[in-house]
Amino acid sequence: ALAKVNEVEKHAKRISLMELTERTCKWPIGDPATDDFYFCGLPVQQGKPYCDAHVGVAFQPMSSRRDRRR
Template sequence: MSWTTERVELLKKLWGDGLSASQIAGELGGVTRNAVIGKVHRLGLSGRAKTTTTAPKTRRKKVAPAGTAGTSQHTAKPLTQGSAALKMESAPLAEAVPAAQAKPVADLVPISSRASILELTERTCKWPIGDPSKDDFYFCGRQSDVGVPYCAHHCKIAYQPVSDRRRDRRTNVRAAS
């Protein structure tokens, strides 16, 4: 299939009318959606017309279940899905307790096991501590298992189960909001 001037003109017209690349490919016949997209980009077409399907959707009012009509009690339930799920609740969470008490980094790594990049081996922990642009930057340097770049303590930090990461992310988002 070649792009004749008639087919290019039809492509421009259909693109300006707001048809999708799949719809245009169907109209032209013998071309794929990706071929249409490529030709549109090569032609520099932009500024598509709005289609009629982009009209704002109207929401239906929620109908109260039978027996509760006339009561104005509203109990706020935490949302777990949708865009409102990330909004902070008005009351602070009482059960949000940090998993471990934050200790200064210097207390976690004894001075005797601290290592510079030149002292690292296959069996030393390569957990970076501090700012690499500063003079006091170092690596943990403790003993690590075979095939693992970190010591047991830093493996617990680096390799967390997915469920723990999701839970921590949710509590961090609530705390930051």
């Protein structure tokens, strides 16, 4: 899923906080303290705050998330 996310982030719309709507992906990219910070801005998955790729990262089952921490 991470490769897909990296690919998506190349095509991100790079929108600012003020440009977010209910139809734009709200996934933050970069460091909020820098000028490089932006939000994905691609079309969201129905009923979710993120686009398809970012939904895949954000809503992973708890068990796989817990295993990764080891």
